[in-house]
Amino acid sequence: MGIKLGDNQYGKAEVRLVHVKRDTAVHQIKDINVTSQLRGDLEEVHTVGDNSKCLPTDTQKNTVYAKAREWGGVGAIEDFALRLARHFVDEHEYVYGARQEIQEYSWDRIATAKGPHDHAFSRNGAETRTTVVNKDGDKEWVVSGFEGLTVLKSTGSEFHGYPKTRYTTLPETNDRILATDVTARWRYVGTEHDFDKSYASVRALCLEAFAETHSLALQQTLYAMGTAVLEAHPEIAEIRFSMPNKHHFLVDLSSFDLDNPNEVFFAADRPYGKIEATVERDDAPEAGDAWKAVPGFV
Numbered sequence: 265m266g267i268k269l270g271d272n273q274y275g276k277a278e279v280r281l282v283h284v285k286r287d288t289a290v291h292q293i294k295d296i297n298v299t300s301q302l303r304g305d306l307e308e309v310h311t312v313g314d315n316s317k318c319l320p321t322d323t324q325k326n327t328v329y330a331k332a333r334e335w336g337g338v339g340a341i342e343d344f345a346l347r348l349a350r351h352f353v354d355e356h357e358y359v360y361g362a363r364q365e366i367q368e369y370s371w372d373r374i375a376t377a378k379g380p381h382d383h384a385f386s387r388n389g390a391e392t393r394t395t396v397v398n399k400d401g402d403k404e405w406v407v408s409g410f411e412g413l414t415v416l417k418s419t420g421s422e423f424h425g426y427p428k429t430r431y432t433t434l435p436e437t438n439d440r441i442l443a444t445d446v447t448a449r450w451r452y453v454g455t456e457h458d459f460d461k462s463y464a465s466v467r468a469l470c471l472e473a474f475a476e477t478h479s480l481a482l483q484q485t486l487y488a489m490g491t492a493v494l495e496a497h498p499e500i501a502e503i504r505f506s507m508p509n510k511h512h513f514l515v516d517l518s519s520f521d522l523d524n525p526n527e528v529f530f531a532a533d534r535p536y537g538k539i540e541a542t543v544e545r546d547d548a549p550e551a552g553d554a555w556k557a558v559p560g561f562v
């Protein structure tokens with residue numbers, strides 16, 4: 265029986281880093297979570313425990329902190345991830361590939377009676393910005409996105425015309441609540457972009473399309489969001505969404521001699537619909553290994 269080592273990668277997960285830019289009295293903070301993983305000449309560490317080509321995960325963690333200082337901050341998370349990946353692959357001949365994943369948590373300046381505070385902040389919601397940079401030799405891919413963008417429409421959403429079977433109980437509706445937590449990931453073509461600008465625009469376009477689309481299905485809303493993004497962003501080849509349909513059920517108040525004209529709902533948390541799709545250009549360049557490492561090894 266032959267046994268061999270298959271795909272593998274290793275590194276330090278969830279390196280939490282807060283960088284304070286303090287060159288003026290008005291501080292800027294950047295709050296990120298970095299997962300660094302490397303691929304390379306790792307046969308022998310697995311088969312015989314020879315660590316001579318195994319850059320310790322502890323060193324990877326230290327590198328993240330040291331580079332934030334050496335490079336004068338973090339900048340766009342995509343640029344920081346690309347620079348880290350290039351550092352690991354280019355500076356160590358036994359490292360062939362790197363996956364650098366970063367989540368960014370956003371903070372707002374606290375508004376005081378005197379105006380926005382110089383160095384006091386409040387966490388801005390549950391939403392996180394994400395990127396995964398994957399590098400193999402000279403090839404580099406950037407997949408960015410956001411998670412936990414929670415949105416709700418109190419009207420402008422219908423659902424009817426679906427097949428009815430003996431198990432169908434769902435009533436058709438032409439006025440329901442539509443609510444979801446949007447997870448989006450999009451693949452950039454190339455690595456030289458103003459990533460902060462693209463991110464802000466993609467997020468705004470998704471919100472606009474969610475609000476303005478009169479929805480006949482969450483699937484249709486998803487597609488409208490993706491189309492708006494691809495029409496405005498030639499630097500994006502495809503965008504993938506995962507959107508739970510967070511059901512809001514009208515409560516039957518008839519036992520209390522009350523009507524319920526779409527005012528009182530039970531917000532169910534489970535189960536939820538799970539609507540997922542990719543919206544892509546038909547002439548998009550090959551994805552290569554862009555998604556291979558998203559979201560992770562297992």
Ligand SMILES: O=c1[nH]c(=O)c2[nH]c(=O)[nH]c2[nH]1
Binds near residue numbers: 434480481509537
């Ligand atoms: O927008 C929706 N899409 C579905 O596929 C679906 N299925 C369901 O029960 N409700 C909904 N709503």
